[in-house]
Amino acid sequence: MAKIGVQWLEPERDYGKTTFVLKKDIVCDRSRDHAAGSEVKAKWRSSGRTYKVRLLSTLKAKYKKDNSKNNEDKDDGRINEPEQMDEDDIPLAVSAKTNEANQPDKQPPRTIEEAPEPIASVNIADQLEQFQEKVIAKMTEFQNEVVKSMDSIREEVKELKNKYETEIAGMRTVLDDFLKEMRPDTSQQIKTVLDAVNSNHETAKQTLSLMNERIDKRKNVRETQAQPNGSPRRCDDKRSQVAFGQLEGGNVVAYHEDRRLFTINKELYAKMFYSSKTPSSFLRKLLKEIFSEKELSESNFNGTQVTSVSGLVTKKCLNREIVMATMGQIELEFPGSTRGHEAFGKLQETVNEECRQAARRERENKRRN
Numbered sequence: 016m017a018k019i020g021v022q023w024l025e026p027e028r029d030y031g032k033t034t035f036v037l038k039k040d041i042v043c044d045r046s047r048d049h050a051a052g053s054e055v056k057a058k059w060r061s062s063g064r065t066y067k068v069r070l071l072s073t074l075k076a077k078y079k080k081d082n083s084k085n086n087e088d089k090d091d092g093r094i095n096e097p098e099q100m101d102e103d104d105i106p107l108a109v110s111a112k113t114n115e116a117n118q119p120d121k122q123p124p125r126t127i128e129e130a131p132e133p134i135a136s137v138n139i140a141d142q143l144e145q146f147q148e149k150v151i152a153k154m155t156e157f158q159n160e161v162v163k164s165m166d167s168i169r170e171e172v173k174e175l176k177n178k179y180e181t182e183i184a185g186m187r188t189v190l191d192d193f194l195k196e197m198r199p200d201t202s203q204q205i206k207t208v209l210d211a212v213n214s215n216h217e218t219a220k221q222t223l224s225l226m227n228e229r230i231d232k233r234k235n236v237r238e239t240q241a242q243p244n245g246s247p248r249r250c251d252d253k254r255s256q257v258a259f260g261q262l263e264g265g266n267v268v269a270y271h272e273d274r275r276l277f278t279i280n281k282e283l284y285a286k287m288f289y290s291s292k293t294p295s296s297f298l299r300k301l302l303k304e305i306f307s308e309k310e311l312s313e314s315n316f317n318g319t320q321v322t323s324v325s326g327l328v329t330k331k332c333l334n335r336e337i338v339m340a341t342m343g344q345i346e347l348e349f350p351g352s353t354r355g356h357e358a359f360g361k362l363q364e365t366v367n368e369e370c371r372q373a374a375r376r377e378r379e380n381k382r383r384n
Contacts, residue, residue, distance in 0.1 A: 019074060021057055025066035033071065036060075045077035252351045257288045260347050269340040276340045277305045294345050294352035295365040301341050302369050306333070311373035316366045323374070330370070338366065 018035040036057050042065050043055040050073050057068045259267050259281065267284045269276045283304070291297035302311065310333070315321070318332025342362065346353045353359050 020071035021068040022071060023057075023066060023068050024054065025068075036068075038074070041074060043074070047076050049074040252349050253292075254348055254350070257285045258347050259284065260344060267344075269337075269343070271336045271340065276334075276337045279304055288348055294349040294362060297348060298341065298345055298362055298365050299369050301344060302366065305337060305341060308373050308377065311370045312377040313374075315370045316363050333366065333370075 017038045019038055019041065020033060020035050021041075022031065022033045023029045037060075040058040040060065041055055042058065043049060049055060049070055051070055053070050053074075054067060055070060055074075056065045058065050261268050261270070262281065263278075265281050267279045267281055279301075287300040287304070288297060291300060314331040314333045316333060316338070318330055320327055320329050322328075342353050342359075345362065351358075353362060
């Protein structure tokens, strides 16, 4: 079958590639000739799609159907090219060297007279020297700009330094004048220092006396055994006088981030303190005063599930901020009673026990009613 060489202009990935296609796959007006370089469309046999191509040789007008194939080939003016590839699978690209060899209308080589003149030789050394001169000129220009910028920055820094030195000198003068006016008499300074020394000496004497008193009390407690009737003896770390903590208008108060947690009457607080022998007993009294009976019966220290007579019950967690503030009061009145894992665990169990007793009292009240 007759073929003709074409250069593909579509699709984009095959632009510029050259192949041979069947003349019957050329889509154009076959009633007239199409010169080499004309743009027509050709069918891509494997996909059946048509793309724009450029003819590499003249496409003669097609004869009538009754003309033989040999006459068509003869009028075409060239010998049929041998098949270079399969009709059903034309490759996307053929090497340029192969395409040039298969071109049917390749022009004959030029004669010596028609050959173009050779390109004049270029002096590479001269070009390199010119390039170096340009680079040196650019570097020199850049260096000059940097020097100018640095000089400008130095001038600005110098001006700022002079300005601030002048301002600082003026401030020093004003400060010296102020100190001269406020400077007291030397004798008054000596008197003030002596008063401070005497005050510190008295404070030290009082502190030493309190420490000795505490040591004596601890020594007496260690030597004293428990009471015969089994009543608890006084805690080693209980204060001899109630400390109260923060007072407002005759009440003991506790705050957390400017928010009041609880308020207890001062006289009631002192009564509870002096009637308590241990940190646990004082903690029980504070819990009853701070929390309601309902809050205690429905809660415990951590808010866990417990087993009661009615089954498995989920307890609420007592307000942690209030509980910790209460622990702070215990530490204030019984120094050292909350320090250590074991000591704090005892107080935690005291809270849980008080919650259990409140729940027991609430159940008994319901039965009576």
